[in-house]
Amino acid sequence: MSGSAILLQFLNGLAGASSLFLLAAGLSLIFGVTRIVNFAHGSLYMLGMYLAVWLSESVGFWPSALTAALAVAALGAAIEMSLLRRLYPVPELLQLLATFALVLIARDFALWAWGPEDLLGPRAPGLEDAVEIAGGRFPEYDLFLIVVGPLVLAALHLLLTRTRWGILVRAATQDRDMAGALGVNQKWLFTEVFALGALLAGLGGALSVPREPANLTIDLSVLSDAFVVVVVGGLGSIPGAFLAALLIAEVKAFAIGLGFSKATLVVEFIVMAAVLVLRPWGLLGREAAPLRGPAALEPPLALPSRNVLRALLALAAALALVPLLSRGYALVLLSDVLVFALFAVSLHFITGPGGMLSFGHAAYFGLGAYGAGLLLLRAGAPMEAALVLAPLAAGIGALAFGWFCVRLSGVYLAMLTLAFAQIVWSVAFQWDAFTGGSNGLIGVWPSAWLASRTAYYYLTLGACLAGIAILWRVLYSPFGYALRASRDSPLRAGAIGIDVRAQQWAAFTLAGLAAGIAGALYAFSKGSISPETLSVPRSVDALVMVLLGGIQTLTGPAWGAALFTWLQDSASREFDYWRAVLGAVILALVLALPGGVGGLLGGRSTR
Amino acid sequence: MLEIRRLRAGYGRATVLFDLDLVLNAGEVTVLLGRNGAGKSTTLKSVMGLVQPTSGEIVFEGKRIDSLAPYRIARLGLGYVPEERRIFTDLTVDQNLEVGRRPPRPDVPEWTADRVFSLFPHLAAARSRAAARLSGGEQKMLAISRTLMGNPSVLLLDEPSEGLAPLIVEHMARTIIELKRTGLAVLLCEQNLRFARRVADRAYVIETGQVRYGGTLAGLEADSTLRGGYLSI
Numbered sequence: 001m002s003g004s005a006i007l008l009q010f011l012n013g014l015a016g017a018s019s020l021f022l023l024a025a026g027l028s029l030i031f032g033v034t035r036i037v038n039f040a041h042g043s044l045y046m047l048g049m050y051l052a053v054w055l056s057e058s059v060g061f062w063p064s065a066l067t068a069a070l071a072v073a074a075l076g077a078a079i080e081m082s083l084l085r086r087l088y089p090v091p092e093l094l095q096l097l098a099t100f101a102l103v104l105i106a107r108d109f110a111l112w113a114w115g116p117e118d119l120l121g122p123r124a125p126g127l128e129d130a131v132e133i134a135g136g137r138f139p140e141y142d143l144f145l146i147v148v149g150p151l152v153l154a155a156l157h158l159l160l161t162r163t164r165w166g167i168l169v170r171a172a173t174q175d176r177d178m179a180g181a182l183g184v185n186q187k188w189l190f191t192e193v194f195a196l197g198a199l200l201a202g203l204g205g206a207l208s209v210p211r212e213p214a215n216l217t218i219d220l221s222v223l224s225d226a227f228v229v230v231v232v233g234g235l236g237s238i239p240g241a242f243l244a245a246l247l248i249a250e251v252k253a254f255a256i257g258l259g260f261s262k263a264t265l266v267v268e269f270i271v272m273a274a275v276l277v278l279r280p281w282g283l284l285g286r287e288a289a290p291l292r293g294p295a296a297l298e299p300p301l302a303l304p305s306r307n308v309l310r311a312l313l314a315l316a317a318a319l320a321l322v323p324l325l326s327r328g329y330a331l332v333l334l335s336d337v338l339v340f341a342l343f344a345v346s347l348h349f350i351t352g353p354g355g356m357l358s359f360g361h362a363a364y365f366g367l368g369a370y371g372a373g374l375l376l377l378r379a380g381a382p383m384e385a386a387l388v389l390a391p392l393a394a395g396i397g398a399l400a401f402g403w404f405c406v407r408l409s410g411v412y413l414a415m416l417t418l419a420f421a422q423i424v425w426s427v428a429f430q431w432d433a434f435t436g437g438s439n440g441l442i443g444v445w446p447s448a449w450l451a452s453r454t455a456y457y458y459l460t461l462g463a464c465l466a467g468i469a470i471l472w473r474v475l476y477s478p479f480g481y482a483l484r485a486s487r488d489s490p491l492r493a494g495a496i497g498i499d500v501r502a503q504q505w506a507a508f509t510l511a512g513l514a515a516g517i518a519g520a521l522y523a524f525s526k527g528s529i530s531p532e533t534l535s536v537p538r539s540v541d542a543l544v545m546v547l548l549g550g551i552q553t554l555t556g557p558a559w560g561a562a563l564f565t566w567l568q569d570s571a572s573r574e575f576d577y578w579r580a581v582l583g584a585v586i587l588a589l590v591l592a593l594p595g596g597v598g599g600l601l602g603g604r605s606t607r
Numbered sequence: 608m609l610e611i612r613r614l615r616a617g618y619g620r621a622t623v624l625f626d627l628d629l630v631l632n633a634g635e636v637t638v639l640l641g642r643n644g645a646g647k648s649t650t651l652k653s654v655m656g657l658v659q660p661t662s663g664e665i666v667f668e669g670k671r672i673d674s675l676a677p678y679r680i681a682r683l684g685l686g687y688v689p690e691e692r693r694i695f696t697d698l699t700v701d702q703n704l705e706v707g708r709r710p711p712r713p714d715v716p717e718w719t720a721d722r723v724f725s726l727f728p729h730l731a732a733a734r735s736r737a738a739a740r741l742s743g744g745e746q747k748m749l750a751i752s753r754t755l756m757g758n759p760s761v762l763l764l765d766e767p768s769e770g771l772a773p774l775i776v777e778h779m780a781r782t783i784i785e786l787k788r789t790g791l792a793v794l795l796c797e798q799n800l801r802f803a804r805r806v807a808d809r810a811y812v813i814e815t816g817q818v819r820y821g822g823t824l825a826g827l828e829a830d831s832t833l834r835g836g837y838l839s840i
């Protein structure tokens with residue numbers, strides 16, 4: 001690269017950093033005060049983009065960008081008042097799920113309102129040209145963006161240090177209850193902070209319109225970028241978010257500039273890994289006070305009684321008899337149920353007894369599925385070998401990502417799992433030559449002797465029941481007890497000689513392996529694999545299954561998987577906007593039954 | 608002006624206060640005495656709404672406050688200074704005072720930063736310093752000052768003398784007496800009987816969440832079983 005090319009690439013990185021910073025700063029502000037990680041933050045950004053494109057047709061770009069940002073801020077305030085206010089006392093997992101429900105609803109709303117095609121926005125009037133810099137041409141609009149980031153940083157700094165409002169926000173960030181005891185009405189403060197965060201997200205989205213088209217998948221991709229930025233910069237630190245946004249955006253720009261555009265995600269991942277190893281709480285972050293775990297007051301998991309075991313055995317026998325009665329669609333549906341039961345049980349293994357919130361478990365399901373497909377199609381392996389080896393790919397993925405994840409806890413861990421899953425998804429989605437890109441892989445069929453519905457059903461039945469039985473058995477082994485001890489009291493577990501991280505890492509890997517088995521079985525049962533197999537919404541499906549069945553029970557996740565699979569099967573044929581319906585159902589569950597579902601989670605309301 | 612009737616409160620499933628009764632009169636300094644873990648701090652937190660009472664009543668100036676949110680209770684004129692100080696260490700001294708500032712109230716003279724600094728001259732020199740860099744004693748003074756900025760008519764003061772050097776303890780005692788002269792009613796927790804005797808008009812002795820004695824300090828000192836049994840000094 002020549003000197004001028006380096007300079008241009010550097011400027012390009014600066015321009016990219018601005019939107020990223022706006023997004024991450026809002027996320028950090030909201031988390032600082034409300035202690036809620038807003039998974040819908042990327043959706044606010046996406047809505048900002050769509051609104052700006054849409055409004056620009058009638059009022060022109062600049063007014064449309066401002067209006068879009070304000071509209072998103074108003075929407076943020078409405079969301080805070082109608083939804084988040086009721087979520088503050090519920091356990092973290094439910095908070096995250098509820099904000100994720102908004103992601104589903106927002107995406108289907110955008111699909112309904114603006115259609116599935118990417119929406120190209122206008123250029124910014126007055127800044128359409130490029131200027132000559134060091135012999136190269138650089139867009140004027142990108143220069144403008146470069147200025148926006150530091151301007152917003154300075155404005156936020158002044159707001160937070162020089163105004164009474166900012167001082168109250170910082171006080172509440174440090175000690176909410178004490179601020180309340182001094183007469184600060186947190187209710188409005190929270191709404192205002194959320195609206196400000198939403199404003200920044202909406203503005204970030206609106207300002208990125210001249211650079212890239214509005215599209216339906218941008219919500220999760222910018223969300224995971226923002227998570228990476230926030231994890232690298234330190235959650236709650238605005239200057240940290242700025243630094244990290246610069247770092248990540250520059251790394252991306254140079255990776256693209258050097259011709260590794262496919263490798264940007266990998267490079268981003270390496271940077272994040274390096275920062276986390278050196279500074280686990282981010283560049284400018286501080287060690288977080290231990291966050292309330294997902295299961296602070298969980299009763300011990302009782303050993304299933306003889307009767308329960310007998311009933312389970314009887315159920316297994318009944319499942320084995322099903323092909324005698326029906327060889328039709330019921331078998332297909334039951335196969336799906338079994339696969340998702342194993343998937344849900346493996347997720348429950350780490351979230352329930354393991355105490356680790358994962359929003360990216362589908363990554364391992366998908367690695368198993370893609371592993372099977374790629375071994376069969378690209379490596380020419382026999383189907384049996386592919387089926388056995390593919391879960392190992394998932395296990396290795398879980399081993400690698402798990403190493404980082406177990407270094408964090410609570411929402412940090414949840415953010416990291418989501419970011420990893422998004423990285424895996426992006427690789428599968430973008431690498432056309434190898435993974436088939438957005439089309440995925442087709443022709444992933446089992447060998448002839450397993451090709452009949454009945455034969456494949458028995459394979460699925462055997463493998464899934466064995467997998468579930470092993471995971472359950474492990475919970476009652478010394479390893480399982482040590483795992484639960486590590487969840488309930490990491491300090492005390494450490495003091496009696498349990499290597500907490502090693503336990504969690506092993507659990508994470510084992511769960512990844514089991515999810516990989518489910519994924520590989522799923523691939524061969526469908527004959528094709530799409531990137532959706534490992535998308536973040538798929539991870540959330542699994543969480544919903546676990547919640548439906550009850551996170552505190554052993555067999556609950558399996559029932560939840562059955563119920564969910566059946567509901568999805570019927571509902572997705574009835575409704576075009578099945579995801580939005582699912583989102584609404586999640587919200588209803590969380591809001592209508594905070595005591596119900598929340599009670600299952602051992603939540604306690606605090607003031 | 609503040610009355611607690613048959614108050615029951617605790618944390619989670621553990622009850623700490625059992626049918627506690629207590630009265631604080633206007634313009635009076637009342638001290639809660641008792642051993643570690645007796646429930647003194649829990650009493651103050653319950654008044655402030657930071658701990659949710661399970662039963663009983665808390666009445667302030669004729670109004671039930673036991674189900675109000677802490678910020679509403681604060682706005683009625685109750686000021687709370689926690690034992691652990693809980694100052695905002697990320698903020699400067701001035702900014703800490705700003706968090707506590709509330710609009711003036713007709714019945715009490717308004718507190719300003721300058722008036723607070725005349726009470727605690729130590730703080731005046733550190734106005735723009737980060738509160739994290741103050742000494743323990745200064746942090747305690749800041750916690751009191753911050754609460755005073757809300758113009759309270761009742762001050763709930765949790766162990767003001769704890770962990771302070773003798774000279775500062777004396778300063779603290781004089782400050783409390785001074786505050787009382789301005790018309791403030793003070794309910795304070797103490798373990799230091801000498802300090803209590805110096806500042807308080809009346810005393811309650813609390814043991815395992817119940818009142819064992821309520822009356823004058825002289826009466827308390829006359830009762831040797833109380834002195835020996837429930838107090839550290």
Ligand SMILES: Nc1ncnc2c1ncn2[C@@H]1O[C@H](COP(=O)(O)OP(=O)(O)OP(=O)(O)O)[C@@H](O)[C@H]1O
Pocket residue numbers: 618621623641642643644645646647648649650690796798
């Ligand atoms: N946040 C809390 N959660 C659970 N239990 C608590 C909590 N705070 C206090 N307790 C318990 O409540 C009881 C009363 O505590 P409290 O702080 O009111 O006592 P105290 O009289 O102020 O004692 P000290 O002199 O140590 O300050 C103690 O047994 C204590 O262990």
Ligand SMILES: [Mg+2]
Pocket residue numbers: 647648649690765796
């Ligand atoms: Mg105490």
